[in-house]
Each structure stands twice: as structure tokens, then as C-alpha cells.
Amino acid sequence: MTESFWWQRGIVYQVYPRSFMDADGDGVGDLAGIRARLDYLRWLGVDALWISPFYPSPMADFGYDVSDHCGVDPLFGTMADFDALLAEAHARGLRVILDYIPNHTAAAHPWFVESRRSRDSPKRDWYIWRDPAPDGGPPNNWRSAFGGSTWEWDEATGQYYLHIFLREQPDLNWRNPQVEAAMLDVIRFWLDRGVDGIRVDAVQNVIKDELFRDNPPNPEYVAGPGRDPFDSLLRVYSGDRPEVHDVIARMRGVLAEYGPDRVLIGEIYNRVERLVAYYGEGGRGCHFPYNFQLVTLPWDARAIDAAVRRYEELLPPGAWPNWVLGNHDRHRIATRAGAAQARVAAMLLLTLRGTPTLYYGDEIGMHDVEIPPERVQDPWEKNLPGIGMGRDPERTPMQWDDSPNAGFTTGTPWLPVAEDFTEVNVQRERDDPRSLLSLYRRLIELRRAEPALHAGAYEPVEAKGDVLAYVRSGEGRRFLVALNLGAETQSLEARRGTSGTVVLSTNPERDGEGVEWTVVLRGGEGVVVRMD
Ligand code: NOJ
Numbered sequence: 001m002t003e004s005f006w007w008q009r010g011i012v013y014q015v016y017p018r019s020f021m022d023a024d025g026d027g028v029g030d031l032a033g034i035r036a037r038l039d040y041l042r043w044l045g046v047d048a049l050w051i052s053p054f055y056p057s058p059m060a061d062f063g064y065d066v067s068d069h070c071g072v073d074p075l076f077g078t079m080a081d082f083d084a085l086l087a088e089a090h091a092r093g094l095r096v097i098l099d100y101i102p103n104h105t106a107a108a109h110p111w112f113v114e115s116r117r118s119r120d121s122p123k124r125d126w127y128i129w130r131d132p133a134p135d136g137g138p139p140n141n142w143r144s145a146f147g148g149s150t151w152e153w154d155e156a157t158g159q160y161y162l163h164i165f166l167r168e169q170p171d172l173n174w175r176n177p178q179v180e181a182a183m184l185d186v187i188r189f190w191l192d193r194g195v196d197g198i199r200v201d202a203v204q205n206v207i208k209d210e211l212f213r214d215n216p217p218n219p220e221y222v223a224g225p226g227r228d229p230f231d232s233l234l235r236v237y238s239g240d241r242p243e244v245h246d247v248i249a250r251m252r253g254v255l256a257e258y259g260p261d262r263v264l265i266g267e268i269y270n271r272v273e274r275l276v277a278y279y280g281e282g283g284r285g286c287h288f289p290y291n292f293q294l295v296t297l298p299w300d301a302r303a304i305d306a307a308v309r310r311y312e313e314l315l316p317p318g319a320w321p322n323w324v325l326g327n328h329d330r331h332r333i334a335t336r337a338g339a340a341q342a343r344v345a346a347m348l349l350l351t352l353r354g355t356p357t358l359y360y361g362d363e364i365g366m367h368d369v370e371i372p373p374e375r376v377q378d379p380w381e382k383n384l385p386g387i388g389m390g391r392d393p394e395r396t397p398m399q400w401d402d403s404p405n406a407g408f409t410t411g412t413p414w415l416p417v418a419e420d421f422t423e424v425n426v427q428r429e430r431d432d433p434r435s436l437l438s439l440y441r442r443l444i445e446l447r448r449a450e451p452a453l454h455a456g457a458y459e460p461v462e463a464k465g466d467v468l469a470y471v472r473s474g475e476g477r478r479f480l481v482a483l484n485l486g487a488e489t490q491s492l493e494a495r496r497g498t499s500g501t502v503v504l505s506t507n508p509e510r511d512g513e514g515v516e517w518t519v520v521l522r523g524g525e526g527v528v529v530r531m532d
Helices: 031-036 038-044 079-091 110-115 177-193 244-256 272-279 301-314 339-351 379-383 426-430 436-449
Strands: 012-015 048-051 095-100 151-154 159-162 197-200 263-266 322-324 355-359 457-461 467-474 477-484 490-493 499-505 514-516 518-521 526-531
Touching: 031 038, 031 079, 038 079, 038 436, 079 095, 079 177, 095 177, 177 244, 197 244, 244 263, 244 272, 272 301, 301 457, 301 467, 339 355, 339 436, 339 477, 339 526, 426 436, 436 499, 467 490, 477 518, 514 518, 518 526
Parallel strands: 012 048, 012 355, 048 095, 095 197, 197 263, 322 355
Antiparallel strands: 151 159, 457 467, 467 477, 477 526, 490 518, 499 514, 499 526
16 A cells, blocks of 8 residues: 555535536626535535636636636636635635646737737747648648637737637747746745645646657547547647656646645546656656546446556556546546446446546436537537537536526526536535435445555456456455446355445445355446445
8 A cells, every 4th residue: 555645635616606506696607606615515424626717718618718817807706716716615625626737828918919919029939830831731631629720820910829719828838948937936926825726627738749750540530420520630749748758847847846735637538558657767747637538438347347447567677546527627426337326436436546526416316517609608519519519518506506697696697507417416415324425425435434445455356247356455455346337136246255335336235235255236336345
């Protein structure tokens, strides 16, 4: 058992600030709203909140287009509100992780305004400007993550600038040491205020191929609904370049200036073989590169079993694992896996080895909300309508109670509230021992109380069909986790002689049940068995 830091023991809870709690009645969540709900997070038992961006922004990408990295957008409050939130979180033993967006700024950022002023601007090279290709078109074939080319023509200065995301999000040139110095100072600004870590947005994109070579076609890509045209090319030159690891090492160095306790989490969607490289050589990379396999894989026991084993095998020595079940960019687990699987998913997330990250609302079973066309907000959906890319469905207001707008706002919410909010809400589930929220809370409690579950070893168990099973062990205790990811009854033939007691089940009636050899699981059922 090797764990020693809070971010290894702890559980991270992601707050999407627009949608968590609105204190001023303008229909958009804010920092004062988050502060008002800290007691809920403490009650739930999580250890840290990661807050998605609240910096000044034109909101083309809802805050991921930053126009001032060291401020608070008035929509979310003031710096005094931030300081109060941080102080009150810390007073409750909750850590605070901020989003750090190094790859790009808003086009409205003063740096970019200056950069695009003229080819001779002292900040010209702070962004990535290129002449047209010989045919007058864009410099290469790279595609933007949100549709179309990654290059935007600037008529006034006769060059293209690069934007991996929206045209309102020009990419910074991290090969320029002045850019790096300015952006590393942003980390210091927030660490000086006392934040406990950063989640680094799109970090693999920060460095691009020096020669700007074309990305090759992806031979596996098939166009169609739910297929992202961004995947039609293999993004081998537009990101994930070897030099990015030096940049991350320098970011990590800034965190280290503040002691060993501040965490660096990288947002990296990539094959697990590539992902693990982001731990960095000699621990100079991310404390953990976010592992999105539970978000990207089909909800299939065999696929997930294979992925967990492979990930465990590939982790470099000393690397700490982590698991994510949902976030503001992907459809909610209750929708992807189906409502009947939400309890199994909770048990999986909270019993695997490594730090779990929970997305707000998943703990009460919030699902994707269908957004009528006239209420669509997300630029991704607006650019590529109707193929399922939009992220509004998973960003709808948190459901606190059964009052109007689920207690989220007294105004008009920026996205519609789910229709079933009178059933699915914190207030109702809090006092119901059978609710999903109660299950989450008990799982968190058990994970915290049992070193085997938060720090212990992971051992796969052979299973068939829809059953996923593994053993977690440490400090003299062994727990068998058996989950049925399907709708039919299944059984797990455990090793001969296996016996134990169910300490926690998705179905509370089973708690305390004795187990001998075989574990029978109804559809959507999971158990944690303390082995004798
Ligand atoms: C990843 C963020 O999670 C997503 O919401 C955002 O649109 C892009 N990066 C661009 O910053």
C-alpha cells in the first residue's frame, strides 16, 4: 500500500459552475451558490471539488475561452467570492482544484487582440500564425475539435491562425518562452491564493508538430450519427508530441514550488498506451492523467474488465491510477449505461483502485436532458447539429429539491431542468435509505473506512457474461467486488472455499448476507463482500 497524499486517498467532485447553484437569480450558477452548497459536499463525503472555469470570458465555450486568467467573470461573482469559497471549503476540510486552460485563450484576450493587430506585433508569435498553403488554402489538413478546419483566415494581416477548438479560442504558442513564463505565472497566481491543484485542460495539444505536417486519415473512421468528424484523422501531429512532456514537467515544477501536496491532473483523451506516458519520466508529469475509459468504453463487462486489467498492467511504477465516470463533455452515465445500471456504476467507480472523480448530479441519478433546438447553447451542437455532439444534455441544472427549477435558481435557468426533478433530487434522496444518493454516501464511507478499498491492491477475478469481478486487499482484509452489468440474473463462481459477508450491496436487503463460493446477482446488482 503506497498511498500517502490526499489526492490519492480522496474523491474528487466536479462542479460545473453554471449549473450547480445560482445564488443571485440570473439563471446561471455562481461562486456564492457553490459556497452555499459546501455542506452538502461535506455530507456526501467527497474530499475535493474541481470547479470548471469561472474566469472572465466571452462564453463562446462557456468559460473555456478565457479573456483574463487571473480574474472572476462577473457572471460568477467577484474575487472576494472566490476567496470566501476557498476559505469556507478549506474550513470544511475540502480541497479546491481549478481548471487551468493553457492551450488557448479567448480571441478577446488582450494578448490575442495585440497579436492579431499586425505581423510586427511584439505578441505576434504568442499565437500560431501561418501563411496560406501554395493553393491559397489553409496551411494543413488539421480539423478543429468543434468542426471545420483548425485554421482561421485573418484578412487584415493576411495569415491564418490556429485554433484546435473554436475560432474564438486561438491556440497559444508554447514554443515561445514568454508565453510559457506568462502562463506558468497564472498557476502561481492561484496557488498563492491557496488552491490545492489544477486540472489542465487539453494538455496534450499544447505543443504541435514543429513542421505542421498533415494528420494521416484514420482508417477505422466511419461517418454517421454519434461519430465525431474530428476522429476522421489520426491526430498525431496536432497534439501528443514528445516535447509536451517537458512543458508538463515545468508546470509540475511550479506546483512543487508550493510543496508536495498540490495536485496536477491532466485532461487527456488518448489510447491508454499513450495516456500512461503523461505520468512523465521520474514522476515529472501529471500526478494523474485523467483516465476516461469508463466514459468512452461501451457499458460491457468484458470490455471494462479487459480495460481495467490493461490499465493496471500499463501503469508505470509508482503511478497512481484514477477513474472518471462522467464530466461536462460526455453524456451522463445514467443515460449511457441506463438508469438501471447507475447503482452498479457507482459501486464500480468507488471500489476500483485509484482516485475517483464524480460529476455533479450523477450521485442522484441525473440523466441527459433533451434540449429543444431553440434552447441549444453548446457551440459544438450548433456547429455540428443533430449528430449527438452537443454537451448541453449533461450540463443541466443540479436538482436540489422539488421547488420550482429544482431549487437551482429563482430566475430562468440557462438550460432546462430535467422533467423528473420532483422525483430525482437531493432533498428527496437524502432521507431515503434506498436512494442512489444514499448508496453513494455509503460507498464513500466504506471506501474511506477500509484501507483495502482506498489504498489496497487490485486483483482481477475471472468472470463470464455480464459479471465484472475483482478483489481489493490490504492491511489483512480482502473484499470481493462482484457487479452485474446486465439486466439478467448472473452468477459468479468464486474460488472454491471462498466465503464471506456482503458489507454493501446496491440492494440494501442483501447487506449482511453470507456468501459461499457462488455469488448470484440479479440484473443491475452489485455487492462488496468482505472475505473471511
Ligand atoms: C476540454 C473541456 O473539458 C471542454 O469543455 C472544452 O470545450 C475544451 N477542452 C476546450 O477548452
